[in-house]
Amino acid sequence: MARSAASTPTRRPLPRLLERLGTRVRRSVEPRIFPEAADGADQWQRVVMDRAIGDHLEGLGPAALSAVEISGDAQAARGWKEFRALNYPEFDLCAELDDANRGSCDVVVCEQVLEHVVDPFVAADHLFELLRPGGHAVVSTPFLIKQHELPLYGMLDYWRFTPRGLGLLLERSGFVVDHVDSWGSRLGVLGNLDRWSAHRPWLPLSNRRDLAVVVWAFAHRPAADA
Numbered sequence: 645m646a647r648s649a650a651s652t653p654t655r656r657p658l659p660r661l662l663e664r665l666g667t668r669v670r671r672s673v674e675p676r677i678f679p680e681a682a683d684g685a686d687q688w689q690r691v692v693m694d695r696a697i698g699d700h701l702e703g704l705g706p707a708a709l710s711a712v713e714i715s716g717d718a719q720a721a722r723g724w725k726e727f728r729a730l731n732y733p734e735f736d737l738c739a740e741l742d743d744a745n746r747g748s749c750d751v752v753v754c755e756q757v758l759e760h761v762v763d764p765f766v767a768a769d770h771l772f773e774l775l776r777p778g779g780h781a782v783v784s785t786p787f788l789i790k791q792h793e794l795p796l797y798g799m800l801d802y803w804r805f806t807p808r809g810l811g812l813l814l815e816r817s818g819f820v821v822d823h824v825d826s827w828g829s830r831l832g833v834l835g836n837l838d839r840w841s842a843h844r845p846w847l848p849l850s851n852r853r854d855l856a857v858v859v860w861a862f863a864h865r866p867a868a869d870a
Contacts, residue, residue: 678841688843692827709750737767768817778867784860819863828857
Protein backbone atom coordinates (compact mmCIF):
# COMPACT_ATOMS: atom_id res chain seq x y z
CA MET A 645 0.00 0.00 0.00
CA ALA A 646 1.38 3.39 -0.97
CA ARG A 647 2.35 5.67 1.87
CA SER A 648 0.67 9.03 2.12
CA ALA A 649 2.62 12.24 2.37
CA ALA A 650 1.37 12.61 5.92
CA SER A 651 2.86 9.24 6.89
CA THR A 652 6.27 9.90 5.32
CA PRO A 653 8.84 10.48 8.09
CA THR A 654 10.54 13.84 7.99
CA ARG A 655 13.89 14.81 9.36
CA ARG A 656 13.33 16.57 12.64
CA PRO A 657 14.92 19.97 13.35
CA LEU A 658 16.80 18.74 16.46
CA PRO A 659 18.98 16.15 14.63
CA ARG A 660 19.79 18.75 11.96
CA LEU A 661 20.74 21.26 14.65
CA LEU A 662 22.92 18.70 16.43
CA GLU A 663 24.61 17.79 13.16
CA ARG A 664 25.44 21.43 12.42
CA LEU A 665 26.63 21.94 15.98
CA GLY A 666 28.77 18.79 15.78
CA THR A 667 30.33 19.99 12.54
CA ARG A 668 31.22 23.34 14.09
CA VAL A 669 32.72 21.69 17.17
CA ARG A 670 34.71 19.24 15.03
CA ARG A 671 36.11 22.02 12.85
CA SER A 672 37.09 23.98 15.94
CA VAL A 673 38.53 21.12 18.01
CA GLU A 674 40.17 18.80 15.45
CA PRO A 675 42.88 21.25 14.27
CA ARG A 676 44.03 21.60 17.89
CA ILE A 677 44.18 17.84 18.48
CA PHE A 678 45.33 16.76 15.02
CA PRO A 679 47.77 19.31 13.55
CA GLU A 680 48.37 19.23 9.82
CA ALA A 681 51.61 17.50 8.85
CA ALA A 682 54.45 19.63 7.55
CA ASP A 683 55.82 16.78 5.42
CA GLY A 684 55.70 13.02 5.02
CA ALA A 685 58.37 12.32 7.63
CA ASP A 686 56.31 14.15 10.25
CA GLN A 687 53.09 12.20 9.70
CA TRP A 688 51.63 10.50 12.76
CA GLN A 689 50.46 7.52 10.68
CA ARG A 690 54.06 6.82 9.60
CA VAL A 691 55.94 6.97 12.92
CA VAL A 692 55.75 3.30 13.94
CA MET A 693 56.00 2.07 10.35
CA ASP A 694 59.03 4.23 9.55
CA ARG A 695 60.87 3.00 12.63
CA ALA A 696 60.20 -0.63 11.73
CA ILE A 697 61.26 -0.16 8.10
CA GLY A 698 64.38 1.78 9.11
CA ASP A 699 65.46 -0.92 11.57
CA HIS A 700 64.86 -3.63 8.97
CA LEU A 701 66.87 -1.89 6.25
CA GLU A 702 69.77 -1.15 8.58
CA GLY A 703 69.77 -4.79 9.62
CA LEU A 704 70.29 -5.85 6.00
CA GLY A 705 73.67 -4.05 5.87
CA PRO A 706 73.06 -1.35 3.23
CA ALA A 707 76.75 -0.61 2.61
CA ALA A 708 77.11 -3.89 0.74
CA LEU A 709 73.82 -3.70 -1.19
CA SER A 710 72.32 -1.96 -4.20
CA ALA A 711 68.85 -0.54 -3.71
CA VAL A 712 65.99 0.68 -5.87
CA GLU A 713 63.18 2.82 -4.47
CA ILE A 714 59.93 3.09 -6.39
CA SER A 715 58.59 6.65 -6.71
CA GLY A 716 60.63 8.23 -3.97
CA ASP A 717 64.04 8.62 -2.38
CA ALA A 718 63.19 8.56 1.34
CA GLN A 719 65.71 5.73 1.88
CA ALA A 720 68.50 7.19 -0.25
CA ALA A 721 70.67 8.35 2.66
CA ARG A 722 71.26 4.95 4.23
CA GLY A 723 74.73 4.52 2.77
CA TRP A 724 73.89 2.00 0.07
CA LYS A 725 76.59 0.63 -2.18
CA GLU A 726 74.36 1.90 -5.00
CA PHE A 727 70.96 3.63 -4.95
CA ARG A 728 68.47 4.44 -7.72
CA ALA A 729 65.01 6.00 -7.64
CA LEU A 730 62.61 4.80 -10.32
CA ASN A 731 59.83 7.38 -10.53
CA TYR A 732 56.47 7.38 -12.30
CA PRO A 733 55.65 8.18 -15.08
CA GLU A 734 59.15 7.57 -16.49
CA PHE A 735 59.03 4.21 -14.74
CA ASP A 736 55.69 2.39 -14.70
CA LEU A 737 55.68 -0.51 -12.24
CA CYS A 738 52.94 -2.22 -14.27
CA ALA A 739 54.88 -2.10 -17.55
CA GLU A 740 57.20 -4.87 -18.74
CA LEU A 741 60.68 -4.50 -17.25
CA ASP A 742 63.58 -3.88 -19.59
CA ASP A 743 66.80 -5.88 -19.36
CA ALA A 744 68.57 -3.05 -17.51
CA ASN A 745 66.16 -3.27 -14.58
CA ARG A 746 65.42 -6.98 -14.45
CA GLY A 747 67.45 -8.55 -11.60
CA SER A 748 69.28 -5.28 -11.02
CA CYS A 749 69.18 -4.79 -7.24
CA ASP A 750 69.50 -6.44 -3.85
CA VAL A 751 66.76 -4.40 -2.17
CA VAL A 752 63.59 -2.85 -3.56
CA VAL A 753 61.59 -0.36 -1.51
CA CYS A 754 58.00 0.32 -2.57
CA GLU A 755 56.27 2.59 -0.07
CA GLN A 756 52.70 3.84 -0.52
CA VAL A 757 52.67 3.02 -4.24
CA LEU A 758 50.59 -0.13 -4.78
CA GLU A 759 47.31 1.64 -4.00
CA HIS A 760 47.95 3.86 -7.05
CA VAL A 761 48.79 1.25 -9.69
CA VAL A 762 46.19 -0.13 -12.08
CA ASP A 763 47.18 -3.77 -11.54
CA PRO A 764 48.85 -4.49 -8.16
CA PHE A 765 49.30 -8.17 -9.07
CA VAL A 766 51.47 -7.31 -12.08
CA ALA A 767 53.24 -4.65 -10.04
CA ALA A 768 54.15 -7.22 -7.37
CA ASP A 769 55.46 -9.55 -10.10
CA HIS A 770 57.72 -6.74 -11.30
CA LEU A 771 58.99 -6.01 -7.79
CA PHE A 772 60.03 -9.66 -7.69
CA GLU A 773 61.71 -9.39 -11.09
CA LEU A 774 63.66 -6.27 -10.09
CA LEU A 775 65.47 -8.29 -7.43
CA ARG A 776 68.39 -10.60 -7.75
CA PRO A 777 67.84 -14.06 -6.22
CA GLY A 778 68.05 -13.66 -2.45
CA GLY A 779 67.10 -9.97 -2.65
CA HIS A 780 64.76 -8.22 -0.23
CA ALA A 781 61.56 -6.22 -0.71
CA VAL A 782 59.99 -3.65 1.61
CA VAL A 783 56.40 -2.79 0.69
CA SER A 784 53.96 -0.50 2.48
CA THR A 785 50.40 0.50 1.69
CA PRO A 786 47.53 2.37 3.38
CA PHE A 787 44.35 0.72 4.57
CA LEU A 788 41.92 2.84 6.64
CA ILE A 789 42.94 6.08 4.94
CA LYS A 790 40.91 8.46 2.80
CA GLN A 791 41.13 8.36 -0.97
CA HIS A 792 43.90 10.61 -2.24
CA GLU A 793 44.50 11.46 -5.88
CA LEU A 794 46.53 13.85 -8.03
CA PRO A 795 44.97 13.37 -11.48
CA LEU A 796 47.24 15.96 -13.14
CA TYR A 797 50.21 13.76 -12.22
CA GLY A 798 48.46 10.54 -13.22
CA MET A 799 48.23 9.44 -9.58
CA LEU A 800 44.82 7.85 -9.02
CA ASP A 801 43.68 5.79 -6.05
CA TYR A 802 42.54 2.21 -6.75
CA TRP A 803 43.31 -0.24 -3.94
CA ARG A 804 43.52 -0.96 -0.21
CA PHE A 805 45.20 -3.97 1.43
CA THR A 806 44.72 -5.62 4.79
CA PRO A 807 47.85 -7.17 6.34
CA ARG A 808 46.69 -10.61 5.22
CA GLY A 809 45.92 -9.32 1.73
CA LEU A 810 49.33 -7.69 1.30
CA GLY A 811 51.07 -10.88 2.39
CA LEU A 812 49.06 -12.98 -0.08
CA LEU A 813 49.75 -10.51 -2.88
CA LEU A 814 53.51 -10.90 -2.39
CA GLU A 815 53.37 -14.67 -1.96
CA ARG A 816 51.44 -14.97 -5.20
CA SER A 817 54.37 -13.31 -7.02
CA GLY A 818 56.89 -15.78 -5.62
CA PHE A 819 58.10 -13.91 -2.54
CA VAL A 820 58.77 -15.54 0.79
CA VAL A 821 57.06 -13.20 3.25
CA ASP A 822 59.17 -12.73 6.35
CA HIS A 823 57.00 -10.31 8.30
CA VAL A 824 53.75 -8.36 7.91
CA ASP A 825 52.67 -5.67 10.34
CA SER A 826 50.34 -2.71 10.69
CA TRP A 827 49.64 0.34 12.78
CA GLY A 828 46.37 2.06 13.55
CA SER A 829 43.81 2.99 16.19
CA ARG A 830 40.37 4.52 16.46
CA LEU A 831 41.96 7.91 17.07
CA GLY A 832 44.45 7.31 14.26
CA VAL A 833 41.63 6.73 11.76
CA LEU A 834 39.80 9.85 12.91
CA GLY A 835 42.94 11.97 12.91
CA ASN A 836 43.65 11.26 9.26
CA LEU A 837 40.18 11.84 7.84
CA ASP A 838 40.62 15.52 6.98
CA ARG A 839 44.40 15.95 7.07
CA TRP A 840 47.63 13.98 7.25
CA SER A 841 48.09 14.68 10.95
CA ALA A 842 51.55 15.47 12.24
CA HIS A 843 52.79 13.50 15.21
CA ARG A 844 52.78 15.38 18.49
CA PRO A 845 53.60 14.13 22.04
CA TRP A 846 49.91 13.95 22.99
CA LEU A 847 49.04 11.64 20.07
CA PRO A 848 49.44 7.99 21.17
CA LEU A 849 51.32 5.35 19.22
CA SER A 850 49.34 2.47 20.72
CA ASN A 851 48.15 -0.02 18.14
CA ARG A 852 44.87 -1.80 17.32
CA ARG A 853 45.46 -4.42 14.68
CA ASP A 854 41.80 -4.47 13.64
CA LEU A 855 41.99 -0.75 12.77
CA ALA A 856 45.05 -0.69 10.52
CA VAL A 857 45.79 2.74 9.08
CA VAL A 858 49.01 1.62 7.37
CA VAL A 859 50.32 -1.85 6.51
CA TRP A 860 53.84 -2.99 5.65
CA ALA A 861 55.61 -6.20 4.72
CA PHE A 862 59.18 -7.51 4.54
CA ALA A 863 59.77 -10.28 2.01
CA HIS A 864 62.56 -11.82 -0.02
CA ARG A 865 63.10 -13.55 -3.33
CA PRO A 866 64.36 -17.10 -2.76
CA ALA A 867 68.07 -17.52 -3.38
CA ALA A 868 67.35 -20.31 -5.84
CA ASP A 869 64.10 -19.78 -7.71
CA ALA A 870 62.07 -22.90 -8.29
